[in-house]
Amino acid sequence: MRALVAGGAGFVGSHLVERLVDAGHEVVVVDDFSTGRRENLAAVSHQVTIVDADISDAAAVDAIEGPFDQVYNLASPASPVDYHRLPIHTLMTGSMGVKNTLDLAHAHGARYLLASTSEVYGDPQVHPQPETYLGHVNPVGPRSVYDEAKRFGEAMTAAYRREFGVDTKIVRIFNTFGPRMRVEDGRAIPNFVHQALTGREITVAGDGHQTRSICYVDDLVGGLVAMMESTATGPVNLGNPEEISMIDLATWICDLAESGSQIVHVPRPVDDPQIRRPDITLAGELLGWAPSTTAEIGLKATIEDFRNRR
Amino acid sequence: MRALVAGGAGFVGSHLVERLVDAGHEVVVVDDFSTGRRENLAAVSHQVTIVDADISDAAAVDAIEGPFDQVYNLASPASPVDYHRLPIHTLMTGSMGVKNTLDLAHAHGARYLLASTSEVYGDPQVHPQPETYLGHVNPVGPRSVYDEAKRFGEAMTAAYRREFGVDTKIVRIFNTFGPRMRVEDGRAIPNFVHQALTGREITVAGDGHQTRSICYVDDLVGGLVAMMESTATGPVNLGNPEEISMIDLATWICDLAESGSQIVHVPRPVDDPQIRRPDITLAGELLGWAPSTTAEIGLKATIEDFRNRR
Structure with missing residues (x-):
């Protein structure tokens, strides 16, 4: 099995890459190192291919050599400090970055998992949040560079499933440490x-x-892998209630x-x-997953x- | 005054183009004719420059000859029949199309008006909808190709104001005929x-x-022009309550x-x-506008x- 992990040099991405390598898979990491770090991959650097590219650059993504069976898209600035520093980059990663990696998955017939976020719920008025809650996000507020980009990425992912039959999965990740x-x-x-x-x-x-x-990263990574290997399409919440x-x-x-x-x-x-707190009933039912x-x-x-x- | 009208061959766009021409302005229309029609511009075809281009194509937008004082972005499939037929195109027009035309406005020091939509409120749970209502949109539903693209376009527009100081305006257009x-x-x-x-x-x-x-198109066009000429930044609802x-x-x-x-x-x-029904109190206060x-x-x-x- 050969997997691409976009954002694989990031906090969550690098833990996922290690898990996939440990399971015997071939892994290609694509990261532009705007928030990811090479040292996160130190333990597996000789076992993975690292491509230094921005996924919002269509030509760069198109040039990545396949084949791939799975595409995990975890690429994005994710902490407020980062996305306030990189607002346009965050918007581009969440829109064109998602489209370009979906195109790659489509070209290779690969499964695609979008790492979305609890931020799609914004400042929620329902607690805990089930996947059916439609959110409370200000489209023009400072946080919208992240929140609306992720909502857009979900819409693009769902459209690729409907239009092209790409085997897509969406997870919404809550606070992880x-x-x-x-x-x-x-x-x-x-x-x-x-x-x-x-x-x-x-x-x-x-x-x-x-x-x-707060969800421990090892638990979260288990959820990501379980989602990719399931028949579920999502969105599915992953977090610790x-x-x-x-x-x-x-x-x-x-x-x-x-x-x-x-x-x-x-x-x-x-x-x-x-406060945001996940309702993880669906992850339990569909994936048998809980932290x-x-x-x-x-x-x-x-x-x-x-x-x-x- | 020289204005660019993206989507100027469409239903609303062509009425705006006529209004601007009647006021003595130079107008450049950019339209990809995916839903716009040349016959809509028949009355002014000798007075305007028509560029056949898709605004989600950065190189094509970059090649449009300036200078411009104003950029109106009305480009997008807007009826459900159209955006269900053109889902990826709708997502691209509402994301990259907004970014590319913002880049053009930025390059020329032009004012920028984004035609957003009442669809950002989704299936609202508050009636009528004031601009502060954050909406009720399903990010992965079939309509999200339009709704989420428009929300993303608002986020991108607001980010360009904050990051680059582009003089942006956002209106949310309700049902027009x-x-x-x-x-x-x-x-x-x-x-x-x-x-x-x-x-x-x-x-x-x-x-x-x-x-x-339902708002008559002449009234709406008056609101678009009033918004562009005001100091308001929006979002401002335009519609008939x-x-x-x-x-x-x-x-x-x-x-x-x-x-x-x-x-x-x-x-x-x-x-x-x-039903969606606009609260147009803000347009009255800021623009002195009402249908x-x-x-x-x-x-x-x-x-x-x-x-x-x-």
Whole structure:
């Protein structure tokens, strides 16, 4: 089996690439390294082909040598810090990047999996969110460069299934954490871990009673592979419905890192999103999938990785 | 003043082109004639430059000779019959077509107006719809090739304003009718007028008590020009909030056309959308705009046009 993983040098992508290599598959990674990093692929660099290309460039994608049985499209800036820095690039990756990789899958008769996001639900007014919830996204707000690009990518993927019969799958990925998150990613877990390991104050927004649902990356990768190997077309939510408050998360990370850091409270940003929590009933029914890693195990592995990278 | 009108050979576009020519402006029309028609520009064909190009083709747009002071982007298949026939083209026009024409406006320092649509509200759960309503669109449904493309186009337009300071404007156009609608357009008014003029049965879906808000095209064009000449950035709704039931509309058209056609009832299609009705408070406040043509005058002009074209 030969797979292409777009965004394979990213946080989630690189874990998926390792899983596919471990299963004995041939893997071609395409990444433009705008947010991905070569060191994420260090463990498998001699076993995979790496193509340095931007998937929104049709000619570059067309030039990638097949054949392929599977195309995983995980390419996109995904943290707010990144997509606010790269707004047009994010819009292009989510639109033309999806079309170009769909064309590639179509040309090779490959299965196609689009990594969409819980951000298609925007600032949801229904909790938890089932796949049938149509979302609450502002098309012209600053976050729309990511949210609307992903919604558009889903529409393009669904159109390729209807028009050309491409065997497409769409998953909507909720908050995920684990080794290889970037310190400068801007999200809570890498922030807290970095602050704990460097002895800085751990900055919790507001009173910290707001909650997050966080899925360990190994669990998520299991869901991606299960979806690709299933007959399901999606959209299917993948995430961990268990909620942790920010203050508990900060305390836990502080303890697990054996850090002397103090926890301090800072003002909540005005656009701090409401909580999103996945309804993963469908993933259970269609894929037999549910996350199984405890937050403690996941956080320990993440702290260990951050410590090793310092 | 020199203006580019993308989609200028279409139903709404051609009325806008005439208005701009009448005001003494130089006009360049770009249209790929996938749904637009050359005969729509018959009255002004010697006064405008017509470029036969698909705006989703970056090189073709880049080759259009400037300078331009204003870019109106009205290019897209807009009726369900058309966008279901041209799904990928619709997605491309609404994404790359918007980006390419934004690049053109940016290069020439031109103002840019995006003709968005009430379809960004999807099947709304709030009536009437103000611009702050975030919509109810299924990203993977058949209509998403149009709805999500338009939402994406709004996101791209807003990003160009934020990133590059392009002087952008977004309007959301609700149901519009008038001369030059195509008989095969598939929507209620052209259907009814054609049936009335050919003496066929007038087919009303269901009991006909469902309502539509319909704006006469001359009124809409006034709103487009007012928006372009204002300091408003939008999104701003443009449409007529007055509601007419389908059965009244059919009866009225039958009478005005002096037709002997019988009105018959046919089953409502399963995806017959819920009513959309614009809240046009913002257009009144920002543009001093409101529709002023009565439905009777608009329908008479439309019937006359359809009669002349037979």
